[in-house]
Amino acid sequence: MRRSEEMRGVRASTRPEFAKACREALRLNNLAAKYHAEGNATRPEKLYRRAWEIQESVLGPDDAAVAVTLSNLAAFYRMVGRFRDARPLYERAISILETVHGAAHGDVAVVLFNYGELLKAEAAAVQARAKEIEKSLREMSDPRHAAKTVIDAGKARFQLVTGVSRIHRYGVFAAEEIPAGRLVIEYTGERVSRSEAVHRWNRRRTYLVKLDSYWRLDGSVGGSGAELLNHCCEPNTRLGVRQGRVWVISLRRILPGEELTLDYRFPKDSERIPCYCGAATCRGTLNAR
Numbered sequence: 001m002r003r004s005e006e007m008r009g010v011r012a013s014t015r016p017e018f019a020k021a022c023r024e025a026l027r028l029n030n031l032a033a034k035y036h037a038e039g040n041a042t043r044p045e046k047l048y049r050r051a052w053e054i055q056e057s058v059l060g061p062d063d064a065a066v067a068v069t070l071s072n073l074a075a076f077y078r079m080v081g082r083f084r085d086a087r088p089l090y091e092r093a094i095s096i097l098e099t100v101h102g103a104a105h106g107d108v109a110v111v112l113f114n115y116g117e118l119l120k121a122e123a124a125a126v127q128a129r130a131k132e133i134e135k136s137l138r139e140m141s142d143p144r145h146a147a148k149t150v151i152d153a154g155k156a157r158f159q160l161v162t163g164v165s166r167i168h169r170y171g172v173f174a175a176e177e178i179p180a181g182r183l184v185i186e187y188t189g190e191r192v193s194r195s196e197a198v199h200r201w202n203r204r205r206t207y208l209v210k211l212d213s214y215w216r217l218d219g220s221v222g223g224s225g226a227e228l229l230n231h232c233c234e235p236n237t238r239l240g241v242r243q244g245r246v247w248v249i250s251l252r253r254i255l256p257g258e259e260l261t262l263d264y265r266f267p268k269d270s271e272r273i274p275c276y277c278g279a280a281t282c283r284g285t286l287n288a289r
């Protein structure tokens with residue numbers, strides 16, 4: 001710390017505050033690292049970011065300590081699958097360390113190695129996604145599969161049809177105009193307890209919605225077709241409970257031919273599922289942030 005202090009000509013009168021800020025950044029970093037090591041998927045981000053902010057303001061943006069925090073935050077993003085967020089942080093950390101220590105320094109090698117691990121994980125995820133799309137297409141070419149994707153017209157208040165989605169497999173489309181704020185289709189399914197829902201949930205079976213504090217509906221059993229609604233980060237419908245029933249409610253006017261979408265908002269601490277909805281504000285995950 002003293003080296004940077006001298007470099008930046010910090011006056012003697014500001015030194016106690018400077019030392020205090022450095023201690024605070026170190027405390028935040030250590031706390032973040034503790035949660036990070038425990039596999040906590042939410043807490044480290046804010047702590048690392050706050051440490052980064054403090055270090056930048058007292059040490060300047062190009063200090064080696066900043067690079068260490070950036071590299072830690074990047075490792076956290078890699079752990080939770082946020083590869084796109086991790087990449088620029090590793091690149092910035094490498095650039096800082098090369099400038100401060102030179103290209104042949106051991107710290108540069110450590111961060112380069114971790115950056116390489118990120119690229120490998122990212123490559124594996126990209127190829128897994130390609131395989132998943134191909135598998136979906138194979139399954140969808142089976143007529144028995146298409147037969148399952150039907151709308152129960154008795155549960156719908158507007159004409160809806162199913163069809164091949166641009167987002168994921170099959171989706172639900174408006175066959176007529178739907179004004180904003182209307183009950184569109186009832187979300188039906190087997191009533192299961194909250195704990196049974198936790199037991200049933202997995203990334204391939206995401207048809208569980210909340211009815212009240214105790215009951216959930218599993219749309220994969222006795223679903224009206226509403227369970228086929230795909231996720232979008234800029235949805236045109238939402239779920240709402242009316243007199244003990246779950247409804248899909250239009251958030252805006254929906255035109256004929258438009259796909260109906262919902263924001264799934266999976267818990268932020270559950271398994272992270274990447275999103276490819278294509279919305280301008282796509283947050284990159286089906287989980288809430």
Ligand SMILES: [Zn+2]
Nearest residue numbers: 233275277282
């Ligand atoms: Zn999205």
